[in-house]
Amino acid sequence: MMQELRKERLDRGIKVRADSIYAISSLKEIMFLMGPGLILVFGLLVLPAVVSPYWQRVLCIAGVYVLLSISFGFLANYVGLVCLGGALFVGVGGYLSGILNAYFGLSPLLAIPLATVAGAFICTLLLLPCLPLRGVYFAIISFVYPLLAGRLIAATGVFGGTDGIAELDVLTNKWVNIYLIFILILVVVFGISRLVNYEDLGLVFRGVKDNEQAITASGLNITFYKAQAVFIGAALGCFGGAYLSHLYGWAGMSLFAIDFSILPVAATVVGGSGILYGPLLGAFLLIPISEALRAFGTLRIVFYAIVLVFFVVFWTEGVLEYVRRKYEQFEHWVRV
Amino acid sequence: MNKELLLQVKDLCKSFGGVKAVNNVSFDLYRGDIMGIIGPNGSGKTTLNNLITGFIKKDSGKVYFKGKDISSWPAYKIVDAGLARTFQLLRPYPTLPAFKNLIPPLYSPRARRTSRGKLGDRAAVSIDILEEVGFERDARVPYKLAGALPLGYLKRLELCRCLALKPELIICDEVFSGLSMSEIASMVPLMERLQREGITLIMVEHRLRELFKIANRVLVLNFGEKITEGSPQEIFNDEKVKEAYFGGGETYVFS
Amino acid sequence: MELVIYGIINSVSLILMSIGFALAYGVSRVPNFAHGALFILTGYITWIFLYQAGLPYALAVILSLIIIALIGAALYQLILIRVRGMPISEIIASFGVGLAILELLRWAGLRGMTYMLPPFMKESLNIAGVPVSYHRVIIVGAAMIMLFFLWYFTHYTKPGLALRAIAQNERAALVLGIDSDRAATVAVSLGAVLAGLAGVLLLPLGNIVVEMGYEVLVFAIAVSVCGGLGSWKGAVVASFLIGFAQIITVTYLASHYHFVVALLIIIIVLITKPSGLYGRQKELEERV
Structure with missing residues (x-):
């Protein structure tokens, strides 16, 4: 007779004890709870300092994608808006910062924050009429905006047309460049995870996602709160764009490239949705891999696409969920 | 009249x-x-x-x-x-504790207006409201997940969502x-x-x-x-x- | 006059490009975002048969359509079937497959002027003083025949009716003993054939380039969204709307606006009438 086996998963004792705040009794348990967070913090702060300048630059660009992925994950998981507008955010932020710097002579350190806020405002305004749309429809429309913007710039030739705005000031200090984005990522990650888990506004956002009628029946204007969430998401993307344009010293049409819309999705799929850290992990995995594969030319996009399909179809939990399971539970086969 | x-x-x-x-x-x-x-x-x-x-x-x-x-x-x-309303099909947030279900209405402009800024801690207020309508019999109930509550409590929770707005x-x-006779009997008062x-x-x-x-x-x-x-x-x-x-x-x- | 004739031709091309997408979504509720890739792939396979294998043109076309039908069926059976009912996953998975196909073709060297299919007939004729090549006439004729066939198929044949039943009420159809997965396989496969047919018909007008694959996808989405996702009557009307809008802007503005117009129409339609021109009440609830 065939022996039937079943995989049994049990929470580790330390997880059970550490789950409830009252039961923490040792340094070990505190470390168990805080370990992942500490690894994240030290990883982000130490990693850029120890790699070669080439990889530092790669990490800076990866940072932008991380911000976009967090923005995507936040909007999709906690507000219920599948927003493929990453390219729109990056483009608007990048161009705004470029314009402020090149035409008005603002220094990057002033242009970037200004472009972040103003860009987020513009993006929110653009997306405002589509906010009542759901799911796929919002995704389509937010995906179309950056395509449209890129084509419009090419067709009308504003802001330097296809050449873009060249010779922007760059942040000369390498460390400012690196830690500007990495510290921001940390602030954003912990800020958003606090927002959605502990703040009342975060509860409202989650209500908007899975309980629209209850939110309306509570006298809250759904569109207003969706707009707030989009503003937060857009601000992250706009910062990324503004930062990127000063990293390259150039703001051009490639800021509206669909990569900025697609990659956050890929990062979320690979890293694991549901938790905020999933997209972050996914982006940090994907960008360096993509850099390492640069030699293969367009074949790396094929590789990307296959990985994406694999994760979406066969390994839906994503990497982070898998790691978390291993961290919190032990598994063994039992006979049925 | x-x-x-x-x-x-x-x-x-x-x-x-x-x-x-x-x-x-x-x-x-x-x-x-x-x-x-x-x-x-x-x-x-x-x-x-x-x-x-x-x-x-x-x-x-x-x-x-x-x-x-x-x-x-x-x-x-x-x-x-x-003008508040309850729903026939209950719409709680199943993954949140019962008292957190009342935070969105307490967050609303109307609730802020009616309390004239003296709302204090929303979690405390929401537990107060829950206890007023019959959650007081078991102190743990407000902390249970809304998805795990029996129907009678869910109906009260719906009502609480309205009451939080001071309508x-x-x-x-x-x-x-869908309520039993005894539950109805306790709802009437x-x-x-x-x-x-x-x-x-x-x-x-x-x-x-x-x-x-x-x-x-x-x-x-x-x-x-x-x-x-x-x-x-x-x-x-x-x-x-x-x-x-x-x-x-x-x-x-x-x- | 020129405007009208080229408007009609352009609109019919849009119908060809989008009808497969609209059909697959309307019937199996699977948004097949690999649509543009299938379009290009068919052209490429035909090219291989024609020039590498030296087959006659007609045979090459028929063989490549059969192959694309199998690819469509495989796409559903191997991949999409596992993410059925999760719209976002369906889109990501099918788009991923399309992306892989297109970029693989690009890597294999599908760019520039190398790959061209010959038009079916080289001569042209005059319609009201406007020269129109026979190939374009064939396109219009083929589209008409195809639309008639589709209408007949979905209204009067058993598999076609089964497809529509699934589209309207999947549960009720299941109760009636219609195999939902088999119907969806047929739908995706048919959608792939339609995409391939469009490829074979339209690609001889230009080069086989990868960018075209993305453009076809965007046009297909534009037409389907505008007409109401899944409604192929709406798709036909929307094709004419977008087709003429494009020709008009190209004539009076500049040629690079024709993509902008398609995108603008998506945005305007979704904002003003989210269910599309022919969308039904049910879809409206899903969207808004």
Whole structure:
């Protein structure tokens, strides 16, 4: 007779004890709870300092994608808006910062924050009429905006047309460049995870996602709160764009490239949705891999696409969920 | 009559495709009353409720709340004006503890206004509200996940969501349905207390016996049209109502 | 006059490009975002048969359509079937497959002027003083025949009716003993054939380039969204709307606006009438 086996998963004792705040009794348990967070913090702060300048630059660009992925994950998981507008955010932020710097002579350190806020405002305004749309429809429309913007710039030739705005000031200090984005990522990650888990506004956002009628029946204007969430998401993307344009010293049409819309999705799929850290992990995995594969030319996009399909179809939990399971539970086969 | 006119519904119409779900319904509601809306299944009670609260767009007709025409207002604004409602299909946040379900309404502009900025800690306030309506019997219940609560508590939770807004009028969509006799028995005094506190109620109900005990006026709908309106005693003896419910038969359900 | 004739031709091309997408979505509720890739792939396979294998043109076309039908069926059976009912996953998975196909073709060297299919007939004729090549006439004729066939198929044949039943009420159809997965396989496969047919018909007008694959996808989405996702009557009307809008802007503005117009129409339609021109009430609820 065939022996039937079943995989049994049990929470580790330390997880059970550490789950409830009252039961923490040792340094070990505190470390168990805080370990992942500490690894994240030290990883982000130490990693850029120890790699070669080439990889530092790669990490800076990866940072932008991380911000976009967090923005995507936040909007999709906690507000219920599948927003493929990453390219729109990056483009608007990048161009705004470029314009402020090149035409008005603002220094990057002033242009970037200004472009972040103003860009987020513009993006929110653009997306405002589509906010009542759901799911796929919002995704389509937010995906179309950056395509449209890129084509419009090419067709009308504003802001330097296809050449873009060249010779922007760059942040000369390498460390400012690196830690500007990495510290921001940390602030954003912990800020958003606090927002959605502990703040009342975060509860409202989650209500908007899975309980629209209850939110309306509570006298809250759904569109207003969706707009707030989009503003937060857009601000992250706009910062990324503004930062990127000063990293390259150039703001051009490639800021509206669909990569900025697609990659956050890929990062979320690979890293694991549901938790905020999933997209972050996914982006940090994907960008360096993509850099390492640069030699293969367009074949790396094929590789990307296959990985994406694999994760979406066969390994839906994503990497982070898998790691978390291993961290919190032990598994063994039992006979049925 | 010297009571203040709170809600006035005039010639409300709504059709879905060819079906007239609500057809020319009009009624007046005075402050402090409890009005029951009854009718057989599919008579348009819930649709009427949705129309008044703005969750469905009306074809024609007017709704006045405190003298203001709210016919074309979006749903959230109507709630903001003080007209709250519960849902027949319960809509809690299943993955949140019960008391956190009340945070969104407490976060709303209306709640902030009515509390005049002295809201304090929203979590504490929401537990207070929950205890007022009957969660006090077991101190742990407010901390349980809403998805794990029994139906009776969920119905109360729905009501709490309205109470958190400090409304002037609550439209209750079948709060009694699906509850056991003892649960209903404990809900009735709650409703009466709300009335004493000055909240006007509209109760869309199937449970006629309990409804007739507490309602001042009853409105009867059938096939989307208002058949009659009157005091519970009048409705009880009305031939048209019996006919609508039973096609003119015995009235054993009432006893 | 020129405007009208080229408007019609352009609109019919849009119908061809989008009808497969609209059909697959309307029937199996699977948004097949690999649509543009299948379009290009068919052209490429035909090219291989024609020039590498030296087959006659007609045979090459028929063979490549058969192959693309199998690829479509495989796409559903191997991949999409596992993410059925999760719209976002369906889109990501099918788009991923399309992306992989297109970029693989690009890597294999599909760019520039190298790959061209010959037009079916080289001569042209005059319609009201406007020269129109026979190939374009064939396109219009083929589209008409195809539309008629589709209408007949979905209204009067058993598999076609089964497909529509699934589209309207999947549960009721299951109760009636219609195999939902088999119907969806047929739908995706048919959608792939339609995409391939469009490829074979339209690609001889230009080069086989990868960018075209993305453009076809965007046009297909534009037409389907505008007409109401899944409604192929709406898709036809929307094709004419977008087709003429494009030709008009190209004539009076500049040629690079024709993509902008398609995108603008998506945005305007979704904002003003989210269910599209022919979308039904049910879809409206899903969207808004």
